[in-house]
Amino acid sequence: AELIREAALEGVRDELPHSIAVVVEEMIPEGQVMKIYADLYVERPSQKAIVLGHKASRLKEVGTTARRQIEELLGTRVYLDLHVRVAKDWQRDPKQLRKLGF
Numbered sequence: 101a102e103l104i105r106e107a108a109l110e111g112v113r114d115e116l117p118h119s120i121a122v123v124v125e126e127m128i129p130e131g132q133v134m135k136i137y138a139d140l141y142v143e144r145p146s147q148k149a150i151v152l153g154h155k156a157s158r159l160k161e162v163g164t165t166a167r168r169q170i171e172e173l174l175g176t177r178v179y180l181d182l183h184v185r186v187a188k189d190w191q192r193d194p195k196q197l198r199k200l201g202f
Contacts, residue, residue, distance in 0.1 A: 101122040101123065101124050101138065101201070102122070103166050103169045103170055103173070104122045104124075104138055104140065104162070104166040104170075104180075104182070105120055105121070105122045105140075106166075107161075107162045107163075107165040107166040107169070108120050108122070108140055108151060108162045108166075110162075110165070111158075112150055112151070112158075115147075115150055118191070119142055119143050119147055119191070120140055120141070120142055120147075120151065121140070121141040121187075121190065121200040121201070121202070122138055122139070122140050122141070123138065123139050123141065123199075123200055123201060124136060124137070124138045125137045125138060125139060132176065132177055133176070133177045133178065133179050134170075134174055134176050134177070134178050134179070135178075135179045135181070136170065136178060136179065136180050136181065137181045138180070138181070138182055138183075139182075139183050139184075139185050140162075140182060140183070140184045140185070141184075141185050141186070141187045141190055141200060142184065142185075142186055142187075143186070143187065143188060143189055143190055143191065144186065144188070145186055147186075148184050148185075148186050151184050152184055159182060159184065162182065163180050163182050166180060166182075167180045187200070
């Protein structure tokens with residue numbers, strides 16, 4: 101989750117300094133590939149647009165960077181499935197913070 105978060109913050113740190121949380125929903129070993137399903141949470145729809153980028157180009161970049169780092173860490177090929185979701189004001193909501201692992 102932290103590798104994905106770092107990749108997502110790269111380049112947008114000024115716009116979204118602490119507004120991204122990542123939750124790995126599933127990790128499924130399937131043959132020679134580890135399938136990882138993760139959600140990136142932001143607080144507002146405008147932040148979602150920043151993370152996605154034009155035609156999801158920014159999210160693809162995040163996925164590529166994070167996937168390479170995860171493959172290096174795990175020593176196996178990785179399929180990374182990322183989704184960006186809005187969790188309104190998650191940084192101020194104790195229930196949301198627990199859900200997101202804080």
